[in-house]
Amino acid sequence: MASPLLPLPQLHAFVVLAEELHFGHAAARLGIAQPPLSQQIRRLEDKVGHPLFTRAPGPVALTPAGRELLPAARRALTGLADGLAAARAAAEGRTxxxxxxxxxxxxxxxxxxxxxxxxxxxxxxxxxxxxxxxxxxxxxxxxxxxxxxxxxxxxxxxxxxxxxxxxEEPFVAVLSASHPLAARHRTLPPAALADSPFVLLPREAGPGLHDRITTLCADAGFTPRVTQQAVEWQTVCALVETGLGVSLAPAAIRRIRLTGITFRPLPATTPRTxxxxxxxxxxxxxxxxxxxxxxxx
Incomplete structure (x- = not known):
C-alpha cells in the first residue's frame, strides 16, 4: 500500500508545475534543472499511485488525480508556511x-x-x-x-x-489639610512627624518599602507610631484625610485627588524609593x- 505521507518538496514541485504547466518554466521558477523536477514529480506519482500530469502528445495538463490533489497540496504548503511563521513569531517574542x-x-x-x-x-x-x-x-x-x-x-x-x-522616586509627607504641619513651609523633615500617629502599608504587602519608610523615621530619631494600616495608597490617603494619622509615601501618590489632604516634599538629601x-x-x-x-x- 502506498504511504499517505507526501514529502513537502515534492508537493511544492507539483504545485509549481500545476501553475506553470511547463517543465522548463517550472524548473526555472524552482531554481533547479528539468531532470530533477521530473524525478520529483515521478516520485510523487509513485506515492499517489496514479499519473498527475499528461505529458504527450500535446501540452502538459493535470489529470483528474492531479486536479484533486492540487487544493490539498496548496493547503499543506500554506499550513506549513503559516506554522513556520507562527513558530518564528513565538521564538522571537512577537506573539x-x-x-x-x-x-x-x-x-x-x-x-x-x-x-x-x-x-x-x-x-x-x-x-x-x-x-x-x-x-x-x-x-x-x-x-x-x-x-x-x-x-x-x-x-x-x-x-x-x-x-x-x-x-528612583522621592518620598513625600502626607497630611490632612487640618493637620498643624500642613500650614508650615513647603519642605518638611521627617522628624517633624515624630509626634503624629502613622497610617502605613502592612509590612507583608511590601517589606522593602515598609522597611525603607521606617528606616527614614529611625534616621530622623523616632519610631513611627502606626495606628492604622491599609494595603493601597488610595486607602492610606483616605484615612489620612479623616485625620487618623500622617504618612510617608512615594511622590507619585500626589496624583491621587483628595481635597482634604496635603503633600509636602522632604529635604532633597532624603533617600528615595x-x-x-x-x-x-x-x-x-x-x-x-x-x-x-x-x-x-
Missing part, C-alpha cells in the same frame, strides 16, 4: 501572553508609558496586567504565576529572582527579554 504584576502607585508613573511603548513594538503579544503589592508579586514570580513584576524596593539578594532598577522590574533568573523567554529591552530603551 504569546505576558503576565505582568504592578504596584498600584506605578499606574500613576511608569506603567502607562511602558505598556503603550511595548504594545506599539509588539502588537501581537497579549499583556495580562495584574495589580499586586510587592510582597505578593515576589511570591507570584517565584511560583511562576507572574512572568514580570514592576515593584518597589525589591530584596537586595534573591537566589531565584533578578531585578533591574527603572527609576527604588522602582524595579523583576523576573525569574532562569527565565529565558523572549517575551520577558523583549519587555526588558523596552524598559531599558
Amino acid at each position: 504569546g501572553r505576558l503576565r505582568i504584576g504592578f504596584a498600584a502607585s506605578l499606574a500613576l508613573t511608569v506603567l502607562p508609558g511602558l505598556l503603550r511603548t511595548h504594545r506599539d513594538r509588539h502588537p501581537g503579544v497579549h499583556l495580562d496586567i495584574r495589580e499586586m503589592t510587592t510582597g505578593p508579586q515576589l511570591a507570584a514570580l517565584r511560583d511562576g504565576t507572574l512572568d514580570v513584576g514592576l515593584l518597589r524596593e525589591p530584596p537586595e539578594h534573591d537566589d531565584d529572582l533578578s531585578f533591574r532598577t527603572i527609576m 527604588t522602582v524595579s522590574i523583576g523576573w525569574r533568573s532562569t527565565d529565558e523567554s523572549p517575551l520577558v527579554r523583549n519587555l526588558l529591552a523596552t524598559v531599558t530603551a
Whole structure:
C-alpha cells in the first residue's frame, strides 16, 4: 500500500508545475534543472499511485488525480508556511501572553508609558496586567504565576529572582489639610512627624518599602507610631484625610485627588524609593527579554 505521507518538496514541485504547466518554466521558477523536477514529480506519482500530469502528445495538463490533489497540496504548503511563521513569531517574542504584576502607585508613573511603548513594538503579544503589592508579586514570580513584576524596593539578594532598577522616586509627607504641619513651609523633615500617629502599608504587602519608610523615621530619631494600616495608597490617603494619622509615601501618590489632604516634599538629601522590574533568573523567554529591552530603551 502506498504511504499517505507526501514529502513537502515534492508537493511544492507539483504545485509549481500545476501553475506553470511547463517543465522548463517550472524548473526555472524552482531554481533547479528539468531532470530533477521530473524525478520529483515521478516520485510523487509513485506515492499517489496514479499519473498527475499528461505529458504527450500535446501540452502538459493535470489529470483528474492531479486536479484533486492540487487544493490539498496548496493547503499543506500554506499550513506549513503559516506554522513556520507562527513558530518564528513565538521564538522571537512577537506573539504569546505576558503576565505582568504592578504596584498600584506605578499606574500613576511608569506603567502607562511602558505598556503603550511595548504594545506599539509588539502588537501581537497579549499583556495580562495584574495589580499586586510587592510582597505578593515576589511570591507570584517565584511560583511562576507572574512572568514580570514592576515593584518597589525589591530584596537586595534573591537566589531565584533578578531585578533591574527603572527609576528612583522621592518620598513625600502626607497630611490632612487640618493637620498643624500642613500650614508650615513647603519642605518638611521627617522628624517633624515624630509626634503624629502613622497610617502605613502592612509590612507583608511590601517589606522593602515598609522597611525603607521606617528606616527614614529611625534616621530622623523616632519610631513611627502606626495606628492604622491599609494595603493601597488610595486607602492610606483616605484615612489620612479623616485625620487618623500622617504618612510617608512615594511622590507619585500626589496624583491621587483628595481635597482634604496635603503633600509636602522632604529635604532633597532624603533617600528615595527604588522602582524595579523583576523576573525569574532562569527565565529565558523572549517575551520577558523583549519587555526588558523596552524598559531599558
